[in-house]
Amino acid sequence: MAGSSWGPPRLEGFILTERLGSGTYATVYKAYAKKDTREVVAIKCVAKKSLNKASLKDFQWDSDNIYLIMEFCAGGDLSRFIRTRRILPEKVARVFMQQLASALQFLHERNIAHLDLKPQNILLSSLEKPHLKLADFGFSQHMSPWDEKHVLRGSPLYMAPEMVCQRQYDARVDLWSVGVILYEALFGQPPFASRSFTELEEKIRSNRVIELPLRPQLSPDCQDLLRQLLERDPGRRISFQDFFAHPGWTWTTCPTILVVQAVQKDQEGDAAAALSLYCKALDFFVPALRYEVDTQRKEAIKAKVRQYVSRAEELKAIVSSSNQALLRQGASAGVLLREMARDKPRLLAALEVASAAVAKEEEAGGEQDALDLYQHSLGELLLLLAGEPPGRRRELLHTEVQNLMARAEYLKEQIKMRESHWEAETLDKEGLSESVRSSCTLQ
Incomplete structure (x- = not known):
C-alpha cells in the first residue's frame, strides 16, 4: 500500500x-x-x-x-561514529579496515567494484561490538580491475583523482576511497577537506604528494598503507592483492597467524589467552565453509575447525577451573574486608554490589548483568581506594579491586566470544554448530 x-x-x-x-x-x-x-x-x-x-x-x-x-544496523554509519569520537585510535581503525578489506576481497573475487565507498555507506551492526556492513551498491559495476569506465560516479571527497581528472578509471578507484576513509578515521577529516567544490577539485587535481599529519603518531605499517592507497597514479597505487595481504592488519587478524599465536600461548601455559585466540581464528575459518566451493579445500577447512574446536573444549575446562579457584581464594579476603568496612556505609554498599555481581555471574545467562554490576562496584571502590589511608584495610581493598577487575575482564572476554558471529546455517549443515558454540562459550 x-x-x-x-x-x-x-x-x-x-x-x-x-x-x-x-x-x-x-x-x-x-x-x-x-x-x-x-x-x-x-x-x-x-x-x-x-x-x-x-x-x-x-x-x-x-x-x-x-x-x-x-x-537493521543499530550502530548507524561510520561517518557518525568517527564524528562523535573525533578520531579513532589506530587499533580500532585497523580492525575496521580489516573488515572492510574482507568485504572488498569478496567483491574483487567476483569482479565487482563498489565505486561509491565512503563512511556514510559503511554501517555498524551495533555500538557495543561493531561489525562493518558495506552498503549502497547503487553505483557498483561488474568489472575487472582494468575495465575502464568514464562515467563520473561517487562522492567528490572520496573520488579518485583519475575519475575526476581523466574521467577514465577502473576498479582501483575503490582502493583510493579506502585510503581516504582510513585517513579520515585516523585524523578526523579527509585529506581534501574543502569549503567549496572548486577548492576540492583544485586539491584533487594537484600533483602534490599527500602529507600525513605528525599527530597522532602512526605505526610504520599504517603509514605505509596510507601512502600506497593515496597514490594519485593508479599504476603506482597498491594492487588489490598487496592490499589484502598488507601487514598493516594481517599480522593481527590473519587466521593462520592467530592459530600460531594460540599454540604459542598454549605451550606457555596461558590457557585463557590461547582459548581466546582459537575462538578468534574460528571466527574466520567457520564463515569460509559457506563460501568455499572447492571440495578438497572445504574438507581441509573442516578438519582444521574440528581440530581447533577440540582443543578449545579442553582449554575451556582449564580456564573455568582456574577462575573458580581464584574466586574461592579471594572470598576469604573479601569477608575480612567486609568486617572492616562496618563503619563505612558507602564502602559496604559497594562491596554488596560486588557480591551481587558474583551471584549473578553464577546464574545461567547472567554474564552481562554481572559485568554491569562489577563495573558499577568498581566505579565506587576505585574512588574509595584513592581516599583510603594506608593500613590493612587499604591493602585488602586494593586486593579486592584487583580481583574484581580480573573478573570483569574475564566476563568481557566471555561475552565477546559468546557474541561471535558464527555462520550458524552452514555449521548446522556441517554438524559443527553446537561444538563450536559451546567451545567458545565459557561456563
Whole structure:
C-alpha cells in the first residue's frame, strides 16, 4: 500500500516508524515485523518516479514505491561514529579496515567494484561490538580491475583523482576511497577537506604528494598503507592483492597467524589467552565453509575447525577451573574486608554490589548483568581506594579491586566470544554448530 505525503509508507507485514536517512532516490525507515518476533529491520523505500524502467527488474513494488527489506544496523554509519569520537585510535581503525578489506576481497573475487565507498555507506551492526556492513551498491559495476569506465560516479571527497581528472578509471578507484576513509578515521577529516567544490577539485587535481599529519603518531605499517592507497597514479597505487595481504592488519587478524599465536600461548601455559585466540581464528575459518566451493579445500577447512574446536573444549575446562579457584581464594579476603568496612556505609554498599555481581555471574545467562554490576562496584571502590589511608584495610581493598577487575575482564572476554558471529546455517549443515558454540562459550 502507498503512504501519505506526511508519514512513512505502509507495507503489508511491517510497521514503518522513524526515518533513518534519505538520499536522492530513496528513504530508509526503521520498521518492525508484524509477526510474533517483532523483528527490527531497515526498509529502503525507493520512489518509482525516480527510476527508469530498466531499474525495476527483479523487484517487487506497489503503485508508488519499491521496498527493500534489509538488516537493521543499530550502530548507524561510520561517518557518525568517527564524528562523535573525533578520531579513532589506530587499533580500532585497523580492525575496521580489516573488515572492510574482507568485504572488498569478496567483491574483487567476483569482479565487482563498489565505486561509491565512503563512511556514510559503511554501517555498524551495533555500538557495543561493531561489525562493518558495506552498503549502497547503487553505483557498483561488474568489472575487472582494468575495465575502464568514464562515467563520473561517487562522492567528490572520496573520488579518485583519475575519475575526476581523466574521467577514465577502473576498479582501483575503490582502493583510493579506502585510503581516504582510513585517513579520515585516523585524523578526523579527509585529506581534501574543502569549503567549496572548486577548492576540492583544485586539491584533487594537484600533483602534490599527500602529507600525513605528525599527530597522532602512526605505526610504520599504517603509514605505509596510507601512502600506497593515496597514490594519485593508479599504476603506482597498491594492487588489490598487496592490499589484502598488507601487514598493516594481517599480522593481527590473519587466521593462520592467530592459530600460531594460540599454540604459542598454549605451550606457555596461558590457557585463557590461547582459548581466546582459537575462538578468534574460528571466527574466520567457520564463515569460509559457506563460501568455499572447492571440495578438497572445504574438507581441509573442516578438519582444521574440528581440530581447533577440540582443543578449545579442553582449554575451556582449564580456564573455568582456574577462575573458580581464584574466586574461592579471594572470598576469604573479601569477608575480612567486609568486617572492616562496618563503619563505612558507602564502602559496604559497594562491596554488596560486588557480591551481587558474583551471584549473578553464577546464574545461567547472567554474564552481562554481572559485568554491569562489577563495573558499577568498581566505579565506587576505585574512588574509595584513592581516599583510603594506608593500613590493612587499604591493602585488602586494593586486593579486592584487583580481583574484581580480573573478573570483569574475564566476563568481557566471555561475552565477546559468546557474541561471535558464527555462520550458524552452514555449521548446522556441517554438524559443527553446537561444538563450536559451546567451545567458545565459557561456563
